[in-house]
Amino acid sequence: MIQRIPPKSGVAFILRKGQRLTVTDPEGEQVSDLVAYNLDDRKEVISSGRSLDYAGRMFLTTGDVLYSNRSRDMLKIVKDEVGRHDFTLTPCSKDTFRKLYNEADPQGGCQENLEAALSEYGIGPDDIPIAFNIFMHVAMDPETGKISVLPPLSKAGQSIVLEACMDLVIGMTSCSAGESNNFVYKPIDYQIGSGVA
Numbered sequence: 001m002i003q004r005i006p007p008k009s010g011v012a013f014i015l016r017k018g019q020r021l022t023v024t025d026p027e028g029e030q031v032s033d034l035v036a037y038n039l040d041d042r043k044e045v046i047s048s049g050r051s052l053d054y055a056g057r058m059f060l061t062t063g064d065v066l067y068s069n070r071s072r073d074m075l076k077i078v079k080d081e082v083g084r085h086d087f088t089l090t091p092c093s094k095d096t097f098r099k100l101y102n103e104a105d106p107q108g109g110c111q112e113n114l115e116a117a118l119s120e121y122g123i124g125p126d127d128i129p130i131a132f133n134i135f136m137h138v139a140m141d142p143e144t145g146k147i148s149v150l151p152p153l154s155k156a157g158q159s160i161v162l163e164a165c166m167d168l169v170i171g172m173t174s175c176s177a178g179e180s181n182n183f184v185y186k187p188i189d190y191q192i193g194s195g196v197a
């Protein structure tokens with residue numbers, strides 16, 4: 001069954017070892033922040049640093065593994081129709097909107113939406129790491145390191161498929177940051193399937 005995350009919102013759910021999670025951008029140019037925790041010990045959490053370190057690349061795609069802070073396999077990318085995602089920037093938040101967009105009284109972002117969705121699993125605000133930012137298009141100047149957030153390369157209907165390597169709690173959003181989504185807020189679809197094709 002395909003489930004929909006409405007614009008500017010988040011969900012949390014359990015993904016069992018071997019299950020596959022398909023994340024689809026139904027309208028195109030929409031980011032989804034994904035975080036993952038070991039279901040049995042939620043101090044074990046998805047790690048940008050370890051994943052990029054072991055891949056030896058900034059951009060992860062088919063065949064790459066998303067590792068935990070304990071260097072264990074959490075998720076494996078088994079299919080990727082877009083090929084460009086970010087694993088460096090934190091979930092957008094009220095503070096992001098204050099500091100980067102100069103909004104005086106912003107609404108919550110992915111951070112707040114993940115906090116709300118993950119609270120039922122005993123996961124608190126300080127437990128939310130750098131997310132795997134599905135479809136987020138971040139470019140960096142190789143000389144200065146200057147970061148640019150560009151419109152996602154995802155077109156309507158394109159997807160990525162991740163397979164769970166352990167039992168997980170997953171948090172996922174439809175991102176609320178204007179720049180990340182070409183200034184149109186859209187939904188994200190996802191589907192959980194059995195792993196063995």
Ligand SMILES: [Zn+2]
Pocket residue numbers: 033091092109110111174175176177180
């Ligand atoms: Zn966001």
